[in-house]
Amino acid sequence: GKNTLAQDICNHSKVKRHFHLIIWICVSDDFDAKRLTKEAIEQSSGEVPKNNNLNFLQGALVNSLNTRRFLIVLDDMWDENEMDWKRFCAPFRNVLKGSMMLVTTRSPKVADVVRTMDSFPLEGLKDDVFRKFFKSCVFGPNSSNIDPKLERIGEKILPKLRGSPLAAKTLGRLLRMSLESAVGASTKGD
Numbered sequence: 237g238k239n240t241l242a243q244d245i246c247n248h249s250k251v252k253r254h255f256h257l258i259i260w261i262c263v264s265d266d267f268d269a270k271r272l273t274k275e276a277i278e279q280s281s282g283e284v285p286k287n288n289n290l291n292f293l294q295g296a297l298v299n300s301l302n303t304r305r306f307l308i309v310l311d312d313m314w315d316e317n318e319m320d321w322k323r324f325c326a327p328f329r330n331v332l333k334g335s336m337m338l339v340t341t342r343s344p345k346v347a348d349v350v351r352t353m354d355s356f357p358l359e360g361l362k363d364d365v366f367r368k369f370f371k372s373c374v375f376g377p378n379s380s381n382i383d384p385k386l387e388r389i390g391e392k393i394l395p396k397l398r399g400s401p402l403a404a405k406t407l408g409r410l411l412r413m414s415l416e417s418a419v420g421a422s423t424k425g426d
Contacts, residue, residue, distance in 0.1 A: 238311075238312070238340040238341075238342070239311060239312070239340060240401075241340075242309055242311060242338060242340050245338065246258050246260065246307065246309065251307065254305065254334065255305050255306055255307045255334075255335075255336075256304035256305050256306060257279075257280055257301070257304050257305075257306040257307075258306070258307045258308075258309070259275075259276050259279045259280060259306060259307070259308040259309065260279070260309045260311065261275045261276065261279075261308070261309065261310055261311065262311050262312060263310050263311060263312055263313040263314070263315075264312050264313075264314060265314045265315070267313065267314065267315030267317075267320055267321075267324075269290060269320060269323045269324040270288060270290050270293060272310070272324055273290065273293040273294055273297055273324065273327070274293060276297055276300075276301075276308060277293065277296050277297050277300055280297070280300040280301055280304075280306070281296075281300040290323070294326055294327040295327075297327045298327045298330075301327075301331060301332075301335075302331070302332070303332065304332060304335075305332045305333075305334045305335050306331070306332075306335045306336075307335070307336050307337070307338065308328075308335075308336075308337045308338070309337075309338045309339075309340070310337065310338070310339045310340070311340050312340055312341065312342075313339050313340065313341045313343075313346050313350070314341065314342075314343060314346065315346070316343060316345045316346055316349055317349075318349050321349050321350060325337075337350075344357075359399065360397075360398050360399015360400050360401075361399040361400075361401060361404075362399070363394075363399070366394065366397075366399045366404065367391075367394060369401065369404055370390065370393075370394060370397070370404045370407075370408055371390070372408075373404050373405055373407075373408020373409065373411075373412070374390065374408045374411045374412050374415070375412070375415075376412070386415075390411075393407070
């Protein structure tokens, strides 16, 4: 949900018109200011920095961004260390007005560390919508003749997924592959 929402924001026509540049960096659990700064430079200038000195890199990033309004997306951030965050943000202190940063995270503590405005927590899908989505992930869009026994098993699994579309897709694909293998094996034996 977080990633999809961030992508939708970046692809919105008003957002594309407002920003001269959109930078997308997948952070994960490797929050390294040098790596992130290098990736931002590469996306903003098209050049791969050779120097590994953080001060040099941050200066290069400032030069690359100083005349453009930009949106930088830090996707799936896990690092809760406020000092790491402040170190990374140093070059963004005097940017063109209207530039923004969007951070996606599963951690409420990360949301507090990066906060300049209220966070926007995403809820899982509502039960009925989630049930239909999960069924579609497992059985495909034409899921009219589902084995009732399999449907009961699915009903037991649903609460554990807590409305997460990613969990439904992932588990749904695995179950679909298992079903296809089982159907394929029984067809070969006939």
